[in-house]
Amino acid sequence: MSPFRLPLLILILILAACQAPAAVSEAPAELRPVTLLLGYRPDVQFAPFYVAQQEGFYADAGLEVTIEHKQAPDVQRLVADGQAEFGVADATDVMIARTADIPVRYVSTLYQGFPVALIGEAADVPSDPAGLAGMRIGTPGRFGSSWHALLALLEAGGLNEGDVEIREYPQFNQVDGLASGDVDLITGFRNNEPLRLEGRGMDVGLLTVDDVAPLPGPGVIVGDDLLASDPDLVRAFVDATAAAQAAVIEDPDMGFAAATDAVPTIAEDPDVARAVLEATVELWAGDGFADGAIDVELWELAYATMERLGFIDGSVPVEEMIADIIRS
Secondary structure, three states: OOOOHHHHHHHHHHHHHHOOOOOOOOOOOOOEEEEEEEOOOOOHHHHHHHHHHHOOHHHHOOEEEEEEEOOHHHHHHHHHOOOOOEEEEOHHHHHHHHHOOOOEEEEEEOOOOOOEEEEEEHHHOOOOHHHHOOOEEEEOOOOHHHHHHHHHHHHHOOOOHHHOEEEEOOOOOHHHHHHOOOOOEEEEEOOOHHHHHHHOOOOEEEEEOOOOOOOOOOEEEEEHHHHHHOHHHHHHHHHHHHHHHHHHHHOHHHHHHHHHHHOHHHHHOHHHHHHHHHHHHHHHHOOOOOOOOOOHHHHHHHHHHHHHOOOOOOOOOHHHOEOOOOOO
């Protein structure tokens, strides 16, 4: 090698060594896969979960959420068994499940208003539960939140099952029974059946439980084992869901777009789906959306009602049915 080239080579090596190392790109944080169980079919009412998936609320919380749809009893069983991390369930069903030693807890409120009401022609709906005496009432069966709401309303009016005529519609076609005059009132969801009846030209009236026999609305449930072993995961999911729900309350159009993307059949009847979403937003918001926090006083009132009606026996206290993860 030439004597003149050696110093040059050494200089090049020195300069190369002095240069700042190239930035190493950080690998994206690994997301924690979890499963969320919702009601038996995809629907626009689940818009907050679709928004949380599509708009990054869950990803920002470090979660990769898979949504599955199951029947209500299966939701609680699978969450209790740890086969799914999260589910959505009626508060009254959680009270019954917990009393039956099913290890699930309600950790976040989704609905500020109880979604079930008695529905009928406006002129036929009494203003007070006592006015239900002698009426024919259609309901899917003696189970679930519809049945709990009906008995709570009867009790609030000083009545019981024997004071009304109850007709069961196991195919959930009580709307047809009302429209045909077979019954005077039906149990139904405030964000569903009234819209269908109005579409048939009916002037619809409602008798709700909110002011006379308050019951907590549906919320997020988790199993005891997950809550004990990984409360940070539960809090991350609850916070992300509440943020997405608040975003949909603020901008229903965003929720509708996300739901349409997740459930393409919504596009077949967009006007009805949008009306359902608007009615559901009202139930989410109530008198003021509380970011998923649990109204413990409401739970205590509802617990007493459910115990008087014989759905629970009082052996499991309210404190073991809920976990207010938002405020903890």
